[in-house]
Each structure stands twice: as structure tokens, then as C-alpha cells.
Amino acid sequence: MNAQREPFATSEYYRGGGEVRETADGTGIEITASLTATMRVTVTSGVFGPDNPTLLDVYGPRGRCVAVVDAVVDRHYGAALRAYFAHHGIGLTVMVCPATESDKTLRTVERILDFLGVNHCNVARDEPILVVGGGVISDTAGLATALLHRRTPYVMLATSVVAAVDAGPSPRTCVNGDQFKNSIGAYHPPVLTVVDSGLFATLDDRHLRHGMAEIVKMAAVDELRLFELLEEHGERLLATRFGSTGGDAALRKTGDEVLHRSLLSYLRHEGTNAYEIYQDRPHAYGHTWSPGFERRAGLLHGHAVAVDMALSTTLAELVGWLPAADRERIHALNRRLGLAVYDPVLERSDIILAGQEAMRSKRGGRALWAPVPRGRIGAVGYLEDVPAELLAEAVELNRVRAAALPDGGRGTGSRLDPTTGVS
Ligand SMILES: NC(=O)c1ccc[n+]([C@@H]2O[C@H](COP(=O)([O-])OP(=O)(O)OC[C@H]3O[C@@H](n4cnc5c(N)ncnc54)[C@H](O)[C@@H]3O)[C@@H](O)[C@H]2O)c1
Numbered sequence: 001m002n003a004q005r006e007p008f009a010t011s012e013y014y015r016g017g018g019e020v021r022e023t024a025d026g027t028g029i030e031i032t033a034s035l036t037a038t039m040r041v042t043v044t045s046g047v048f049g050p051d052n053p054t055l056l057d058v059y060g061p062r063g064r065c066v067a068v069v070d071a072v073v074d075r076h077y078g079a080a081l082r083a084y085f086a087h088h089g090i091g092l093t094v095m096v097c098p099a100t101e102s103d104k105t106l107r108t109v110e111r112i113l114d115f116l117g118v119n120h121c122n123v124a125r126d127e128p129i130l131v132v133g134g135g136v137i138s139d140t141a142g143l144a145t146a147l148l149h150r151r152t153p154y155v156m157l158a159t160s161v162v163a164a165v166d167a168g169p170s171p172r173t174c175v176n177g178d179q180f181k182n183s184i185g186a187y188h189p190p191v192l193t194v195v196d197s198g199l200f201a202t203l204d205d206r207h208l209r210h211g212m213a214e215i216v217k218m219a220a221v222d223e224l225r226l227f228e229l230l231e232e233h234g235e236r237l238l239a240t241r242f243g244s245t246g247g248d249a250a251l252r253k254t255g256d257e258v259l260h261r262s263l264l265s266y267l268r269h270e271g272t273n274a275y276e277i278y279q280d281r282p283h284a285y286g287h288t289w290s291p292g293f294e295r296r297a298g299l300l301h302g303h304a305v306a307v308d309m310a311l312s313t314t315l316a317e318l319v320g321w322l323p324a325a326d327r328e329r330i331h332a333l334n335r336r337l338g339l340a341v342y343d344p345v346l347e348r349s350d351i352i353l354a355g356q357e358a359m360r361s362k363r364g365g366r367a368l369w370a371p372v373p374r375g376r377i378g379a380v381g382y383l384e385d386v387p388a389e390l391l392a393e394a395v396e397l398n399r400v401r402a403a404a405l406p407d408g409g410r411g412t413g414s415r416l417d418p419t420t421g422v423s
Pocket residue numbers: 070071072073076099100101104133134135136137139159160161162163166167170171172173174181182199200201202203204207210211301423
């Protein structure tokens with residue numbers, strides 16, 4: 001992390017270059033410019049233990065750490081965080097920040113910017129901010145750091161499953177916009193993501209469960225072995241919070257392997273496409289139709305992703321890309337993990353088709369590029385277009401399948417609080 005600084009470099013984490021040349025006719029100038037970001041992801045345990053070097057390596061040489069911490073996480077781990085920095089004689093300034101889904105607003109970003117800015121912490125532009133919490137704080141505080149000095153590095157200490165495998169290392173920092181959830185933001189990956197499944201011990205069941213959807217998503221389109229691990233151990237990992245509240249050392253090791261494989265799968269594709277230059281993003285599986293209905297249906301993010309996965313997988317079967325047995329296997333895994341596989345919002349074809357068109361436009365307008373499992377579990381294909389009749393057929397098949405389930409396919413604890421929108 002503390003590589004030798006090049007003379008005149010503005011930050012140790014970013015490199016750039018490019019070319020400038022005059023056009024052949026001498027009337028114009030053409031420029032190319034590139035930005036290379038350095039990122040690292042670490043799965044560790046006992047991150048606040050005095051002997052754990054992960055945070056010390058970053059903040060020890062600087063002598064101070066400015067942190068933005070999710071308010072709930074601060075209640076559980078604030079004392080340990082403060083004790084860690086005090087033990088190492090590093091000054092720590094903390095902003096405790098409410099971070100529910102309804103806090104994903106520009107107002108929250110402004111408040112964080114105010115804390116980081118000249119009137120409070122006066123953070124320098126190469127000083128990595130520490131962000132601690134789940135997907136909401138990584139999105140909002142990440143966006144604040146993207147805006148501060150136009151780009152300030154941050155370290156993400158992921159405390160939820162979603163943050164550990166997806167939102168944490170994600171380059172997409174954001175708040176919710178009118179067009180879509182997460183639609184206002186900037187590409188700004190953390191320079192370091194730290195994952196410690198021991199912190200899941202205090203995560204509630206609902207948030208643990210919806211995080212599993214992001215892992216199933218990666219497994220189904222990218223890694224069969226990960227899928228098999230979930231089939232074999234998923235329910236026990238859920239019940240023991242990845243081995244942090246039960247089970248044995250072997251289960252904890254399996255949990256870390258699941259996290260590591262998920263991260264590797266995610267980063268193999270997203271890591272080098274951090275600025276979303278390409279549309280071939282397998283991990284957008286479950287994220288083609290769900291952004292258009294997640295808030296409307298009042299679903300927790302992972303459940304909305306799971307409902308979309310079920311729809312996408314049925315489409316893959318209908319176009320002859322996936323055997324029925326594999327579609328059923330994905331469906332069965334999500335059911336066993338208590339994830340939703342259906343929501344009546346799918347019957348609102350106006351909402352679903354409008355969402356599809358908005359997604360097509362977001363993905364460049366030329367095609368829908370909907371990733372679905374293709375050929376087998378662990379491999380991906382992209383549906384370039386999905387006609388309205390085909391979509392309606394898939395919805396109807398899933399509606400009938402869900403009607404036969406005791407819970408109507410709604411999953412366990414899948415809803416946001418209807419009055420507050422709080423997750
Ligand atoms: N930017 C991206 O690429 C990306 C990817 C996936 C998800 N997301 C976003 O992430 C969010 C969902 O993530 P999430 O599930 O982490 O939500 P979250 O941040 O709301 O965390 C869930 C709840 O758990 C609490 N919490 C977090 N860690 C805890 C811990 N260790 N112990 C006790 N409580 C803890 C939080 O305070 C919150 O109440 C959504 O807003 C989604 O849009 C973003």
C-alpha cells in the first residue's frame with residue numbers, strides 16, 4: 001500500500017498517461033488519457049486484534065485515520081475500532097453515520113463531505129479515508145470520496161455479506177436516483193477492501209440472507225465449484241453466520257473459501273472493467289429487471305436480485321440455453337437459502353417493460369445485454385433482446401411455479417419496512 005512515491009505523483013494509488021497529437025490536417029488536436037488504479041482485497045480474521053497489521057500498515061505511516069462508520073456497526077464495533085487505533089498510537093476521527101437504504105441520498109453525501117472537508121477533518125487528496133459498514137455506507141461514503149478533491153482514496157472495511165463480496169470492492173459508488181436505484185454516482189473503487197467474516201456475528205438474519213443472493217449470482221454464471229459449495233454448505237453458513245457464531249474451524253474455513261471464490265469471480269470480471277467500459281458483465285445477472293422493480297416492490301436488494309435471477313433463468317431455459325434441470329437447481333438453491341423467487345410486481349408488465357427499456361438505454365441502447373446462465377451452471381451468455389411476449393411467458397411460468405409454493409415464492413424476511421423504506 002505504501003509504495004515508493006514517484007516524483008510529482010498526486011497519489012500513490014493512481015497512475016496515468018496518454019498521448020497528444022495534432023490531426024493530419026493540422027486543424028485539431030487529439031488526446032487520449034488513461035487512469036490506472038491500484039486495488040487490493042484482503043480476507044482476514046480478527047481485524048481489530050492488536051496484532052492484525054491490515055489497518056496498521058495503511059494508517060501507521062500516516063499517524064492518523066479519518067473514518068466514516070455505519071451507526072449500527074459503530075454500536076457493535078466502535079469500541080474495538082477505537083481501541084485498535086489507540087493501541088497503535090494513531091489518531092482516529094470518526095463520523096458515525098446512519099446508513100439505511102433511505103439514507104442513500106445526496107444529502108447524506110453532503111454531510112459526509114462536510115465532515116471530511118476543510119472545516120472539520122481537512123482531508124488531503126491522497127489520504128485514504130476508512131469506510132466501515134455494509135453496502136449503503138460503501139456506496140454513499142465511497143461517492144463522497146469520489147467527489148472530495150475530485151478523487152480521494154478510500155479503504156473499505158466490509159462488515160456485511162453484500163459489502164464483503166460485492167458492494168465493498170465495487171467501483172460503483174452511488175446514491176439512489178429517480179431513474180433507478182443506485183443511478184447517481186461515480187466509478188471510484190476502494191484502494192483496499194478488507195473482509196473479516198468474524199464481523200458477521202452481529203449481522204441480522206435478514207441481511208445475512210439477502211447477501212447470499214449476491215454469491216449465488218456469481219456462482220450461477222461464473223463458477224460451478226462455488227455453486228456446489230453453496231449447495232453443500234450454504235444453509236449451515238447462513239445458520240452460523242459464516243461460522244462466526246457456531247460450527248467448527250472447518251466450517252469457518254469453508255466460509256472463507258466461499259468469500260474468496262466470490263471475490264475472485266467478481267474481480268476477474270469487474271476488477272479490470274472498473275470503469276464499466278464493457279457490457280459483458282456476468283455479475284449483472286439478477287440486475288437486468290430488478291432495478292426497475294426493487295423499490296416499487298419494497299424488496300430487500302438481494303431478494304429483488306433473486307427474483308430477477310429466477311426470471312432470467314426461466315428465460316435462459318425458454319431460449320434453449322439452459323437445461324430445465326439446471327434451472328431447477330438454481331431455483332432450489334435459492335429456495336433453500338430462503339430467497340424470494342417470485343413477486344407479484346412481475347405481473348405489472350408496464351413496470352417491467354419500462355424497467356427493461358431503461359436498462360437497455362443504460363447499457364448503451366444497442367442491446368439489452370442481459371447475462372443469464374448459458375449451457376450449464378457456471379457459464380454465461382447475454383440475451384441481446386427479450387421481446388415482450390417472451391418476457392410475459394417467463395413471468396407466467398414463474399407465477400405458476402410460485403403459486404405451488406407454501407410462501408408463494410416470497411422468501412424469508414424479504415420486505416423493507418413499508419412505511420419507512422428502512423431495510
Ligand atoms: N455499488 C455496488 O456495486 C453495489 C453492489 C451490491 C449492493 N449494493 C448496495 O448495497 C446495499 C445492500 O448492502 P447491505 O446488505 O450491506 O446493506 P446495509 O449497508 O444497509 O447493511 C444492512 C444492515 O446491517 C447493518 N450492519 C452492517 N454490518 C453489520 C454488522 N457486522 N453487524 C451488525 N449490523 C450490521 C447495517 O447497519 C444495516 O442496518 C444496497 O443499497 C445495494 O444497492 C451496491
